[in-house]
Amino acid sequence: MPELPEVEAVTRKLQAEATGARISGGFFPRPVVIQPHTAAQLHKAVVGRSIDRFERRGKNILAHLDNGTFLRVHLRMTGNFLVIPDARLRPVTARAAFELDDGRAVVLDDPRALGRITLHKESERDALFADLGPEPFSPEFTPEAFIASAHRSAKPIKILLMDQRAVTGLGNIYAAESLFQAGIHPARESRGISRPRLRELHRIIVEVLTVAIDSAVVAYSTPGGFSEGEFFPVAVYGREGEPCPRCGAKIRRITQGGRSTYYCPRCQR
DNA sequence: AGTCACCTGATT
DNA sequence: AATCAGGTGACT
Numbered sequence: 001m002p003e004l005p006e007v008e009a010v011t012r013k014l015q016a017e018a019t020g021a022r023i024s025g026g027f028f029p030r031p032v033v034i035q036p037h038t039a040a041q042l043h044k045a046v047v048g049r050s051i052d053r054f055e056r057r058g059k060n061i062l063a064h065l066d067n068g069t070f071l072r073v074h075l076r077m078t079g080n081f082l083v084i085p086d087a088r089l090r091p092v093t094a095r096a097a098f099e100l101d102d103g104r105a106v107v108l109d110d111p112r113a114l115g116r117i118t119l120h121k122e123s124e125r126d127a128l129f130a131d132l133g134p135e136p137f138s139p140e141f142t143p144e145a146f147i148a149s150a151h152r153s154a155k156p157i158k159i160l161l162m163d164q165r166a167v168t169g170l171g172n173i174y175a176a177e178s179l180f181q182a183g184i185h186p187a188r189e190s191r192g193i194s195r196p197r198l199r200e201l202h203r204i205i206v207e208v209l210t211v212a213i214d215s216a217v218v219a220y221s222t223p224g225g226f227s228e229g230e231f232f233p234v235a236v237y238g239r240e241g242e243p244c245p246r247c248g249a250k251i252r253r254i255t256q257g258g259r260s261t262y263y264c265p266r267c268q269r
Numbered sequence: 270a271g272t273c274a275c276c277t278g279a280t281t
Numbered sequence: 282a283a284t285c286a287g288g289t290g291a292c293t
Contacts, residue, residue: 001287002287002288003287003288006287032275032276059288059289074288074289075287075288076275076287076288076289077276077286077287077288077289078276078277078278078286078287078288093277110276110277111276111277111278112275112276112277112278112286113275113276113277114275114276114277114288114289115288116289154270155270156270159270162288164288164289171287171288172286172287172288173287174287237287238287257270257271257272258271258272258273259286259288260285260286270293271292271293272291272292272293273290273291273292273293274289274290274291274292275288275289275290275291277286278285278286279284279285279286280283280284280285280286281282281283281284281285
């Protein structure tokens with residue numbers, strides 16, 4: 001489910017619903033989800049702590065506790081992190097649950113169990129995210145910084161956009177949509193793209209993510225979460241064979257880095 | 270830089 | 282039965 005916009009929506013909802021909550025219990029049925037910690041270890045570390053604040057960093061959700069530690073939650077492909085009203089009624093796909101002293105629980109719900117949770121000291125934060133690039137809405141994500149990282153890379157531009165070191169938050173959908181809007185072919189070598197086109201792509205990335213966050217927050221605040229289908233006007237992703245909304249040419253699918261990339265062969269050169 | 274493994278469920 | 286999935290890390 002989640003790229004940056006969905007993670008942002010999830011984080012905001014947790015911040016609204018569970019800030020200040022106190023953890024009274026833990027449920028960690030899948031060792032791999034919390035490794036290198038053990039269930040007993042994590043249980044001991046979180047019970048009695050309250051959650052001061054939720055924060056998003058890239059596609060990670062951080063839950064800051066009241067003792068100088070934080071939980072780092074990554075949703076990977078299919079995870080969701082949410083408050084349920086009754087800790088006893090967790091879904092069968094709950095891979096971790098933090099029971100709260102008011103009877104609710106904060107749950108990692110993830111059918112594929114690819115999501116991960118780890119606990120860290122605040123002092124380890126910088127080291128933990130050393131390989132994460134700039135937040136797309138931060139002052140560090142300048143056109144010049146983006147152009148520089150592109151011109152340093154021989155990777156196809158689509159691969160670069162999904163590399164969290166160049167900019168954090170884009171995944172398979174929004175990378176493809178950004179390139180469509182910028183009119184850039186996904187297989188173009190990053191360092192061969194002109195400065196003006198990269199400058200335009202930079203602007204579009206910020207715009208695409210802004211629009212996507214707005215729609216994700218609205219979609220996720222309604223009952224049922226994101227389940228109401230599409231909430232972002234997707235032009236190319238998942239639309240192989242359908243007409244391009246701009247020129248009518250058939251959308252194509254190629255494989256890059258083992259993932260599907262969708263693009264318009266006429267609009268994207 | 271490309272491939273695969275991690276998991277499970279949906280779709281072809 | 283095979284393929285695919287909005288991610289990432291560990292391989293070759």
